[in-house]
Amino acid sequence: MLAAYAAHLDAEDPLTGLVVGDRPDPEPRDGWSTVTVRAASLNHHDLWSLRGVGLRAEQLPMILGTDAVGTTDDGRAVVVHGVIGGDGSFPAEPRSLLSEKHQGTLAERVTVPTRNLVDLPDGLDVTDAACLPTAWLTAYRMLFRSAGLTPGQRVLVQGASGGLATAAITLAAAAGIEVVATSRSAAKREAALGLGAAHVLEPGARVPSRVDAVIESVGAATWSHSVRSVRPGGTIVVAGATSGDPTAAELTRIFFTEITVRGATMGSRDELVQLLAFMARTGVRPRVDTVLPLDRARDAFARLRSGEHVGKIVLTP
Incomplete structure (x- = not known):
């Protein structure tokens, strides 16, 4: 499957470690679900990962990305909550974000704990929803x-x-x-x-x-x-x-x-549910700066690094 991933780390020039290419499909796991990604957004966390902050060389290659909206194998439209561990579902695992210990969302498919999936509200576009988690x-x-x-x-x-x-x-x-x-x-x-x-x-x-x-x-x-x-x-x-x-x-x-x-770091799954409901009921929508296909992830990362963007940058597999 196509993915944007960190192949090596460079604190001074993070984009040198970014590769857009084939990665193995995610392996099935008990209690986890595979999501076919329809839209995923970039965050500065992705650039910090490429610099080696929160990510070590021995963990590479690591698919980047913490945000995604997609469809499960049984057809459920979902928003992915990107926080893994630190709660009752994985009490023995310290809190982390997708793309730190587990492969991230900038790919055609991603596997996450099933409880991390939240239903996509009616009327909320996948591009907008991908900006939220x-x-x-x-x-x-x-x-x-x-x-x-x-x-x-x-x-x-x-x-x-x-x-x-x-x-x-x-x-x-x-x-x-x-x-x-x-x-x-x-x-x-x-x-x-x-x-x-x-x-x-x-x-x-x-x-x-x-x-x-x-x-x-x-x-x-x-x-x-x-x-x-x-x-x-x-x-x-x-x-x-x-x-x-x-x-x-x-x-x-x-x-x-x-x-x-x-x-403050991220928010809980319950807060994501509340945020999605707030957006659906009020009509408030995120400012989207750029939407690009996944195979142009390097252009998206370059814009993020430039600081010229206003709002979110979204990739669509």
Whole structure:
């Protein structure tokens, strides 16, 4: 079967290890189901994997990808939840994502635990649904569980163009939360307004008023601004550090103003069910930047790495 996989790892030039070619069909396993993939989306996790973060050379070759929508052998249309282990179904297995210990979704077929399958709601397109299980699910958890935001509150989203950021802007605006978004690009700030942001700023600019929570995935480049922008007693939710760890944690400001810092990674299967229902009932849809066939995965990865995209990049086997 055709797949996009990591053949070797390179921290400096990750795309050198990406191969698009034939891989063996997945082997049947008790308690697991094979899904014929109809659409799968890229995440920065895939680039980090190619750099060797969370993936070791002895695990290669590894098919990349954590998100997919497809059809089971008995004709069931499903969305794949990409978190394996760390719950009651696999209590002895530490939590991981597809493409870390088990082959991922950027392939014509993928095998996953049967309980990881969620029915695709009526009216939700496969391309849109393929964008949801990683970036959108993480944003959903960050906003509504980690930060506990409610209608009428304010949130700052650092960086306005990637899958996580566009998801956070769209979901928060749809829930009646006032969104402030930052980007170095004027075009991406304009795009954030189109997604529902109430205010857009250049990175580091003073927010109109301090926010109740910050969605932080950039790290060193935005951390100080996040700490200065949240109200006393507010929350900073961290789901990544694409620009590296901050050199200073600014602990004095954090303890003096009683700021809560929380981490977030993905979300539960139940939260994916809730997110899918939210999307189906409200008509909210993800911003899709590019849709390409699987055999053009290298072009898709190059666009992801360039940072020029706004929203999600989807591959269709």
